[in-house]
Amino acid sequence: MNYSRKMKTKFIDIEAGKLISIIHEKDAKELGLFLLDRVELINPETKKTIITVVDITDSMVKQNEIGLFEDVKKILGLRKPKEITVTPVSTPESVKFIKKKMDGESLNEKEIKEIVKDMTNNYLSQIEASAFVSAVYIRGFDLGETISMTKALVEGGEKLNLNKKFVVDKHSIGGINGRATMILVPIVAANNLLIPKTSSKSITSAAGTADSMEVLTNINLSMKKIKKITEKVGGVIAWGGSLQLAPGDDKIIAIEHPLNLDPPGQVIASVMAKKVSVGAKYLVIDIPVGMHTKVKTKENAETMAKKFLEVSKEMGIKTEVLLTDGTKPNGPAFGAALEAKHAMEILEGKIFDNLAQKSCQLAGTLFELTGKTKKGKGYSKAVELLKTGKALKKMKEIIKAQGGTINSSKKIKLSSKKIEILSKKSGKVERLDLTLLKDIARTAGAPVDPKAGLMLKIEEDDVIEKGQVLFEIHGENQRKLEIAKMLALKNNPVKLGGVVIEKII
């Protein structure tokens, strides 16, 4: 039986980003509170209430004082320091479910929903959230749990209600470069499918689809706007980051990232939740396989693909998974503007390279899934839409509908500064180090500087001469360009082999 205490508030003028209050160690002892235990705070005037975890200090607040950060102060509706009621409360039930998972038991839908809800509401500490993510990583998710997690993530977020039959979507798992989405979306929309595509900004790559699309048009669209544009022109390419689709997913990723964890069950739930949230009924998933991509081996990709299909079935989405070659770059461009320009040149019919082909394969798969074409005819239909300029026309409509005007490759401004990297010897291009190419682009300023990046001037298997340009490094900041150049010269990402097969004397 814990009794309540009145305590005087002390404001701490920063945003903690977490629901924390700070109490003196003597008060903590009296209230029986340990670091990260929880208290309920009530503002007796506004009757507003909140539960926070406690941090314990012997200096920041005095005895009988409680320190409140901006976030907590706002929720309680406090303008100036006054007395509030502080009551210790027990650990939330979700912590018991986390323990259950740690102990190796499967969690049911209710339990997973409770954990996700508490994580989304910042109600679990980082210690508790990390224990959950660690347990999921170590114990794994079975199919039922993956489905429950998908549903839990959907439940906590916004939803797009198009109420149409032919809502389709595409997802790519951790490729390195190339904007297939910007080619696929207009092809698909040009064939009367609806594709309300949300995409991400770069975290570790040189550019995300949202970064490249932002070079052409506005990507910060509300759910209402996404719905309206999709209904009008058939396709959208928006930034998903501010949309509150499956916000619980962001919380989980924030834990996974510092530990460098990607539990497959969680990855699948994360992807599927977003697809369910936008109302997709047909889905094509691209898993690039290779040493530089997220999925390193064909076996892992196949296991993952199987699970995607199982969860899709349960969620009522007709899905096909394509394993693609992740050992080669998707086109020569790395960086937001360069990748946008390359995608536009494909749409304009100037280039038909492996990125164009891959985009047509993915689009064609959606045509076959939806029955828009017969089996085996999807790819050629996609190529036709691309070559006849219908996809380009659709892309222009999309750019305009989203509020932008940069609707051709020529209108895209590239960096005024660039550095060419020349080959120090002759030979045959045996291998490209994609991770290093991406790192050079980032060192040059990508993704913050949209014009920064790298443009390959050679391909694998090319036979090149000493002094030939291997790639250009672009960027607006001269110092960064120089550092990127140093990196490129120190660790050459273009691996050459000898071209001479036989030498006859």
Add this chain to the structure above:
Amino acid sequence: MNYSRKMKTKFIDIEAGKLISIIHEKDAKELGLFLLDRVELINPETKKTIITVVDITDSMVKQNEIGLFEDVKKILGLRKPKEITVTPVSTPESVKFIKKKMDGESLNEKEIKEIVKDMTNNYLSQIEASAFVSAVYIRGFDLGETISMTKALVEGGEKLNLNKKFVVDKHSIGGINGRATMILVPIVAANNLLIPKTSSKSITSAAGTADSMEVLTNINLSMKKIKKITEKVGGVIAWGGSLQLAPGDDKIIAIEHPLNLDPPGQVIASVMAKKVSVGAKYLVIDIPVGMHTKVKTKENAETMAKKFLEVSKEMGIKTEVLLTDGTKPNGPAFGAALEAKHAMEILEGKIFDNLAQKSCQLAGTLFELTGKTKKGKGYSKAVELLKTGKALKKMKEIIKAQGGTINSSKKIKLSSKKIEILSKKSGKVERLDLTLLKDIARTAGAPVDPKAGLMLKIEEDDVIEKGQVLFEIHGENQRKLEIAKMLALKNNPVKLGGVVIEKII
């Protein structure tokens, strides 16, 4: 290749307790930093350097500014805001070892030492530390890992160097009440063994040994003082909290507590590290077994005992483990002053109850382990030292050496206020709810108010009358006493059965 940035410091006037710096989200993106990634900060003037994790904000600091908490500011030797050098650095190697443990591999000594060192130095985030503790809980520690953890904890802390042969120690795993240590230490010291006992304050119980000892004398002793007193009078009972014995252990416990985890391997390493640090050569361990104690079943206790013996052997400590009955209270007192008084009354020969017997059994075990008595003669030797007043005389010496004057049960001041709880009916005492008794004592103000607590007036199997006093609740704060009384009346911790065996009409 991450390049350095000069950034302007902004001071944030609070102690974060962790090594964190705050940067703007645009700078984070430019530096390729994600929440909880690490940066090295260098003060170009003092050349002082520190590695912190980064928190990312869009409001607390401006672009090109870095927010520093008090702790970081001090380490860098910054008086006023100025430019410092900020360089992203990679994740520490210990995080890889944590991942290895998560993946089910055993860790070697070097790896465990690295993890403990980084935790002790606040160099791992709570997410990383929690992942480690979770992995240890889920995967378990094998014997080699438990020994490595023991060594790692010892290495990071202070050590007591008595350089004597007969240094002994005692440890009890999670009992509910009763100050066996305060009885055992003087008995043992009276028989010319050295026992530099460090003990803890209460976390979840009504009192810890340190709380009760503090009623009699000073418990905040330096390592130097502990050494001096042990050499002079043979025994000490000091508070271990400020001694920096195995400080890594505190960091691990801070993670275990909110998750309510007690991985057995970690518990054993934690106990053994402290024993090694004080230089103990002989050790008796008491594992109370019962539903209210930490170890619930005899099987678990036996498994734990076996591991204690294995690790002890490796660390060169001769150890015996006693499983004791944890279903009954260790004497009638709950609370610092009440338990101190009860212990003194045992030493004064006024009482010889189950707590006295248990203390003599533990002391006697140490006599047999050290060869001070023959096998089977330890207990009677301990009883003799108690009954002849030699242990009391030694306790008075210890109290004096530690700087105190409260050296008899009569000198202990109890609370001026108390409430008696009477039985509502007649019957036989079948069971005492120890957890509830402890909770009542805590509600009355224990352990912050040393006089607060609970004194049982009956024992199990007593036949009692309606209206008879079951227990007294003590405490200086009337309001808390009333709440404790309400709790006692609502959930009676003294469970009665009918006393009538047969009724003849």
